[in-house]
Every structure is written in structure tokens, then in C-alpha cells.
Amino acid sequence: MSVPYAKLPAWADYGLIPLINVVVAFAVAGLVVLLVGESPVEAFTYLIEGAFGRGQNIAYTLYYATSFIFTGLAVAVAFHGGLFNIGGEGQAYVGGLGVALVVLALDGTFPWWVNFPLAIVGAAFMGALWAFVPAYLQARRGSHIVITTIMFNFIAASLMVYLLTTVLKPAGSMSPQTRTFLDGGQLPKLNFVFDWFGASVRSSPLNISFLLALVAAFLVWILIWRTKLGYEIRTQGFSPKAARYAGIGETRIVLVTMLISGALAGMMALNPVMGDANRLQLDFVTGAGFVGIAVALMGRSHPAGIIPAAILFGVLYQGGAEIAFMMPSISRDMIIIIQGLVILFAGALEHMFRPSLQALFASISPRSGAGEAAGQKGA
Amino acid sequence: MSEAAIELVGINKSFGPVHANKNIDLNIKAGTIHGIVGENGAGKSTLMSILYGFYQADSGEIHVAGKPVAITSSNHAIALGIGMVHQHFMLVQNFTVLENIILGAEREALLSSSISKARSELKRLEKEYGLDVDPDSIIEDLPVGLQQRVEILKALYRGADILILDEPTGVLTPAEADHLFRILAQLRAEGKTVVLITHKLREIMAITDNVSVMRQGQIVATRKTAETTVEELAELMVGRRVLLHVEKGDARAGEVKLSVRNLTVVDSRGVKVVDDVSFDVRGGEIVGIAGVAGNGQSQLLETISGIRPAVSGTVMLDGRPIDVTGAADPGELRDRGLAHVPEDRHYVGLVLPFEEYENSILGYHDRPEYLNGPFLNIEAIRADAKKKISQYDIRPGNERLKTANFSGGNQQKIVLAREMEKDPGVLVIGQPTRGVDVGAIEFIHKRLIDMRDQGRAVLLVSVELDEIRSLSDRILVMFDGRVVGERSGEATEGELGLLMAGIDGKEAAE
């Protein structure tokens, strides 16, 4: 039986607790800043300035957020099915291959608006493919999906290095990357949106895949809470025994869930590959797959939480660049620490502050615990 | 002799808003067997957990052998000479008997000397109390009766003078239970004090010296066993006369709806858990399967409902076979009119974090009336859930509430409403009233009789013999995976009890 806590109002459960967790994660990160001999307050100022200072910075922030929305959704969908997909990094990396193959073949033939949907399919397909093997091994052989997806990250890295240094590299080039895409392989930027608000953005990588990410978030919400498949995924995630009882095939759900998860992770590649760099290059994922874990946990696996969480990490990436510029001892790796701390406090320690908060709420309104009384009795 | 082994004064314990123990006063005399009876959820286990140091009381005093004590941990309880045999055995399944016995009572950091000391001590206890068990067998290979003996040995090895047994006979055959009672009598003869917690009145009458009745967290009466009757205790337990017999007319059995032939099921270790079982269930009758828990009934239910594959045998539903040895699928069986109320509603029959309306379609979620193409028709599902809530009097009547927040009885009604409302030809139901309050029991029993009277076939599995006897038109008894006998609904408890122990009544008479 669960510990009989007083119930928290929904806004506290879904708003206040994640907020407290994130604030604590940042406070601890501040300690690390102190440890390297810099001022956390100053660092925070650079962070905000760097992320929001000008239209340009906001555009960059949203560009990074785009990637994190995709990977956050990928992790969240798997969570709903009771699966922990740590392979988003590798799936996104291989997803880039899907984008590149489509674009390299067609960018001279079709305009971007024909190639974009095809590239989406390519990215999703390759990402799903990279998730399929761990999913199959989990469903059929009982392999631990956490370990296999991590292994597939390493394997993806080797595979991509091999392809980029041999097959995909244009002849005579020394750098491990594909040729630059033609116009038909470049996604339109969204800079004009900032013009409406009077801010001018000279060049930023924010592109149309940001809108795709928002659409994907909405579709994930529909999928999870409004479709039969989503119902089956959630049943499997909460209680595999109940799923079996309800005639929901475990193998099918594990496979389908991971394919969707991998496809979402793979689609992340559209943003940097087709939207910004316009070529496939080494390590373009830069940890976005792992950020997705923190984003999903912070956003409580709900698209409405994932979007703000992704933007927060966008702030960290963009503002972090500013910090790294102003304070050379604080590199981008700071974000990995914050990411770890967010996963720790919003994930593993998510209930740490709950009891005291519940006690607080109980003392403010003594009736808040009464609703639970009927439920607890005789259960 | 009349000195108190344990005296409780004004014990209170609350879990959040639930007041599990209210002002408990209790005096347990040394050298006696003291029974504590009450329904599920009456607060018996909480009280004993306080005595064993698992929980601390919010207020009140505990006296052991006349001295006031504060029992802060199980360790402390053990030091005071209190031993406990839990309802779910506290044994490490892949350890030997000896390892289990010394766990927590090892004398020093290295095991070897503790083990040899324990071995000789065990021999002594065996002789003294007739508790023989091989010290080197692995627990998971032992039958439950022996596992329980290991639990008793564990307590005695720790020098327990007061032994608390929590629902000790739930997993035992009547014969094993009788053996246990002989052991308890032996313990009493040696001067030990025994506290027996149970909800079975027969056991209270058979073995105890004194009995206390608990209801809704309070002790409502304490009696000398010799001066009370089953009827009085039953009334004290529920607070009013119990409906011992369900009102029902004669069965009008029709055609065979469910036909099971030579069904055999093995578990993950390769042990036959259902062994060559054959029977029929006709429309308009309730067939009850009686048996001590763990004799294959659960697996039989799961196989018939398509959850667990069989290795051989056939099952026919309305004259058409179910592919029980291969791809039988619970969803497909539901479409063919076989509904299943599983034994475990918490993890099988319901998804507790779901809202009530989401559970109201579990297993039926692919029916066209709940869907718009691939999408859920939320409006229709909620309307349907509301209808079931009013028809089955599910409380609180809010389909948006999380299922975990409903009481056991109401959760069971959610499952029943879902499984019965599609008008199935066959209903397979396990432990329909486990952990369900009295009011809901009556309701559920009445519903089952109604189904029967509408010509449906009902297959009922329950470990509550009273329930089987009052509902069933025919009773099959399972023992060790086999159906060892069939009796009419009028069979006596004694007759069934022998069968449940694997002894054929006729053979025994000869």
C-alpha cells in the first residue's frame, strides 16, 4: 500500500515540484561554478543574456530547443511504454544518415518542400531501424534494453565515422563530411518571424523543423492519450500483466513503442543537418540524444512539459556558449553536469521534496487530505 | 499461570487519515493460545506489527511479562522473546533451511561456527516439538507446510516464548492445518504463549483458550473460547448477522458452454501445475473450484482465459476449440463471449494509475463502440463508464478519479461491471470477494446468481470454502494440479476438506 500522503493539487504536482527540482539542480550546478573559482551569479547573468539578449540569441535558443523537443519526445514515448531508451543519441546520429541519403540523391532534382517530407521519412526510418534491434532483443531475448541501447550508441558512432571517412566523403576531400547540400536540401529559416516583432536577426539556424517539432509534440499527445495504440502503450507501461490480460501483445507494443521512439529521435537530425549545417558531419548530435532524457523527466513525459523543458535546455546550450566565451574555464561540458543534476533531481529524487511539501499544504488547508481517506480505507 | 505474557493498554495507530487501531486493550495470558479474529482490514495485522516492532504505536503502552516496554524494532521484539510467523513467509527462497534460520541470528562474523551450532540446536528443537525438516534443503523446493515449519523454527531458534502466527492456515490443507494445531498445542504444553490471528472461526473454536474479536480497528469483545459460539463470534466480527447462505433457486442447467479435456499446464520450472484436468460448465450453472491456494486453480483460470499456454489438452467454448496450447489470445476469447475476472485485480484486472473510465474498457478497448478509427472515442467511453457506475453503485461516482483511489470493493465492482456488461456467455471468475467489504460481497454474490439465472455459465475459483459452497451448483476440488473429486453444491465442509487434502472421501471411509 502506498504511503498515505495528503494529496497535492495538480498545479503543485505538475508545476511546483518540477520547478523546485530544477531550481535545486541549478543551485548545485552553481556550486560547481564556485568550485572552479567563478561567480555563479555572474555566470547566470551571461546565461540569460546569451539566451535572450537579442532576437538573434532567442533564435539560437529555439534552434537548440528544436532538437531537444524531438529527443525529449522520443524518450517520453518509450517511458510511457515502460521502456528506458538511452539510445536517442545513436538513433539521432543514424537518423542523420537517413536525411543525408535522401538529400544527396534528390537535392538537385526537387525543391526543398518536396525533399523535406522525404527527408522526414528517411530520418524517421533510420532512427527507427537503429531502435529496432535493441527493441527486438528486449522483447524476444530478454536483453536489458538500457544496456543494448547504450551499446548501440557506441556502435552508431563507429559506423558513422566509418561512413563519413570513406563512402560519404566526396573524393579528394580530407574532412569527414558529405558535400554541402544544394538549395533543394536546405530548409528555410524562420528569421522572418522575428522581423514581425521588430527584432532583426541577421543569421540564425532556426528553421522550419522547429514547427515540425511542435507538430510532433501535438501528435505525440494525440497518440498517447487519444488513440487505441497509446492506450495499449500506457497499459503495457504501467502493468505488463494487465496488458497480457487485456490481450495486448507485449512484443508488438515493445517493438512499436521503440520504433516510434527511435523515429522521433531520428527526426532530430533534420534540424542540424538539413536546417543548419547543410551537410552531414561528425558528431552533429552533440549530446542532444542524452539531453532528451533530462527533458522527458523534467517534462514528466507530457508534451506540454517537454516543450518548456526543451526550451530551458536550449537556453543552457545557447547561454552556455556565452558563458564559455566570457568564462573560459566553464565550457559546454557544464551543460552535461546540469543535465545529470536535472535527471537526478527531477528523475531519481523526484519525490524528495514531496513529503515536506505535502505537510506544508496540509497545514495550509487541513481538508486537502480528506479526499484520500475514502480511498485508503479497506483497500 | 494467569500472569499476562503481553498486556496492551490504549494502543492507537493511524496511517494518514486511516485509524487502523483504536484504543486497543488486550491481555494475553502466559501459556495459553489466544485467538484474534476479525475481517480483512479490521486491524489485526497492524496490531501484531506493532507488537513485533514493525510499526510504533501513536499512543498506548505495551507490557511484556509485566514490564512496560517500547518495542522499537523487530530486533527488540526478538530480544523480548516475541517471535512471529508471517502470513507471507519471510524466507529467502534460494537459501537452505539452515541459512534461513540463522539469518539475523548469526553469532559471529564468520558463518561456519554459527551454522554448526544451528545444526545441533535444530536437532534439539526437532525432538522437543516434533518439527522435523531437512536443514539442507532449499526453501523453494519445500511444500508450504514445511516452509511454515521453518518459520516456526526460526522463531524458536531465537528463543521466542511468545509466538504470533498471522493467518497461518490460509495456504495449508485441512490436514496440514491439523498438524500445525498439534504443534501449537505442544508449544503450549511446553509453556509457550501463542497468539493466533485468523478470520476462520473453525480454527478459533478448535484450538484457542481465549479469543478477542476485532472490528474496524477496535477490539469489540474478548471471550473464553469454551463460553462462546461460532454464531456469536461471527456476529461480533461483522456487527450484524452474516448472510451465511446466498438466496438462490434451483439451477436450470442448459447446454455445455465450456468444455475442458485433459488440460495440462507446466510452470517455468517445468513442474506440472495443472495435471490432466477435464470438466464441463453448462449454461445456467455455477461450477465452483475449491482447493487450498496454490494447487493449480490460478493457472487453470489463466489458461482457460488465454493468458497462460497449456502443454496439452483441449478447451472448447460453445463447441469451438480454443487454441490453448498455442496462440490463444485473451482479446479473441472476449470477442467469443468469454469474460474473465482475474484473481489479482491490482496488477492484472486493473491499471491502478488509470482513471476509472480508462479501466472500464480494459480488454474491450478495441470494440468499435469505443473507437473512431484508430482514435479513442473519449465521449462514448466516459458515458459508458458513467452508466456502469450507476448500475453497479460504484463509489465515489466519478469516472475521472484515479482507480487507485477506490476501495477494494469498488475496484472489484469496476472489473465486474466491465466483464459482465458485454453479456458474456461464459464468465470465469477468481477470488471474487478477496479484500472486499461485506456490503460489496453480497452485491457481487447476487450478481453472480443473476448471471446464472440468465442462462450464463459461470466458473468460480475461490479459496473461501464458504463462498464456493453457498454459490456453486457443482463443486470440483483441485489438489496438486488434479481435479480429485466432484460434489454437488450441498457437499459438507468436512467432505470437501478431505478432498482438498488429496484424500478421496470414499477411500477414507473404507
Added chain:
Amino acid sequence: MDQAFVVLIQILDSTIRLSIPLMFACLAGLYSERAGVFDIGLEGKMLAAAFAGAAAAAVYGSAWIGLCFAVMVSVALALVHGFASITNRGNQIVSGVAINFIAAGTTVILGQAWFAQGGRTPSLSAETRFTGVHLPFAQELREVPIVGYIYYELISGHSMLVYLAFATVAFTWWVLFRTRFGLRLRAVGENPAAVDTAGISVTWLRYRAVICTGILCGFAGAYLSMGLGAGFVKDMTAGRGYIALAALIFAKWKPVPAMFACLLFGFLDAVSIRLQGSPLPIIGPVPTQLMQALPYILTVILLAGFIGKAIPPRAGGVPYVKER
């Protein structure tokens, strides 16, 4: 001497070196998982220990002080995992993943802030590393054919941490099956309620197991940066923590099979390094990337295939809650 024999001995020699971090990490995981606490954070603890060890050794000029720091930092992270998964009953996988990220980020940030060498620590001199020790008579027996050569090349000449790792295998077996602590540890991973009702604190017992994990991960990390390598390099664990976990599953949570599983992974690693760049017979040249990915691919295959049914400790991954 036969060339093939010399090559074989060289490969086996590097097998031993490469399997030591795995062995420490695998045994580390064994303590924790036998007690019912899953630990995917072996990787992070090892990485943090590698950094702390190399950094302290560089600053204080002593391998031993380095080792102390490695163990301390690793134990501190283990306690964070314990706090999350034992005290707060959080998700153990999530907690482990968090620790891996925290370690990955912090080592680079602090390394850069303190030493300004792009996240590396200064390279360690022989005096501040765990270098090879010569076993008695190694020199004298060197010339004895086969046996003497094996003794000199393969058995002697490793760092003291190598011998410690093998001793830890035996010690772990002894602890697990011959001591009170081991009995309780195994019990708490199977049925914590049985331990609790026997009057033993589940929490304290699991914390002790987690501390053991921390200590051994400390050794694993210290060996990486101060035995195998000569200083800390960013992400130098390279997935060894996960491979150790796979080895643990492969070994069905038993110490001696764990040793063999780690030697197997070490052997594969040694072979793939040996074969890098040189063409294979029949197959011809093999891309280096494939050779680099080989340990990860084999981990996947081993986990999926040959282990049969590995039954983890029954209470593994499940926080203990007293039932009413």
C-alpha cells in the same frame, strides 16, 4: 622462441591488463546488485575515480594518495546513488544515468579549470603511477623455456592493482558465501522483508553494499588513469562500466564466473587492438572502426544469446517499502 607463442603471450598479457578495470567494476556491481540495488552508474563512478586519482597523484606526487582520492570520490557518488535509490526509493536506472552524466561533465570542467590542458590531467611520471612489480625469481626464471617465460612475461610484471583485482575475486567469493555480511547481503537482494523481520536494517545493509561498490569502482578508475594509462583523458572509461554490467549478467551475479567473463571481454579487446590496421587472413583488411566497435557488438550478442536464462536477484531494482 616460436613467434606465434610470443604473440599469444603478448595478447594474453594485454588481456589481463585490459580486463582489470572490468573486473573491479564488475565485482563492484556484484555487491550492489546482489543487495538488490541496480547500478548503471558504474561507468560514472569509474570515470570520476579515474579523474580524482590522476588529479591527486599529479598534485601530491603520490600514486597512493591518488588511489585514496579515487576511492573517496567514487564512494561519494555511490552514496548519492544510495540516497536516491535506498532512502528516497527513486528509480535506480535513472539515478545511475544521472551519476554518469554528472561525472562526465564534472571531470572535464574541473580538469580544465585546474590543469588547463583541455580536460586532461598532467601526464603522470612512473613514480606517481602504479607500475609493474616483479614477482620473486621472475628474473632468474626468465630463461626457463615456456614456463619461465610465461611467469616472467605474463604473470609477473603487472602493477600491484592487477594482483589486487584477482585477490578481490577470491575475497568477494569468501565474503559472499562464508561471512555473516555476505549471507545478509544475498538475503536482502532476494527478500528484503525477510531481512527486515529478522531484525536487520535493510537500509544500512544496502548502504554498506553500495559503499563496497564505490570502493571497487574507485580501484577500477584508479587503475584506468594510473595503471593502464598515465593520466586522465576525457571519457576514458569508454563504456567499460556498461560492459562490466553485461559481464555481471553474463556471469549470473557470481564472482568467479564474473572474473572469466571480464577476461573474455578483455581478450576480445586485446585482440581487436592487436588486429587494428593489420589485415585479417581470408577476410582481408577490416576497418578500424569495426574493430573499435567490436567489444560493444559482442556485448550485445552475448547479452542476447548464450547466457540462457539469467535470473537476477529477485528484489533487484525494487525499493523496499514495509508492507502493512
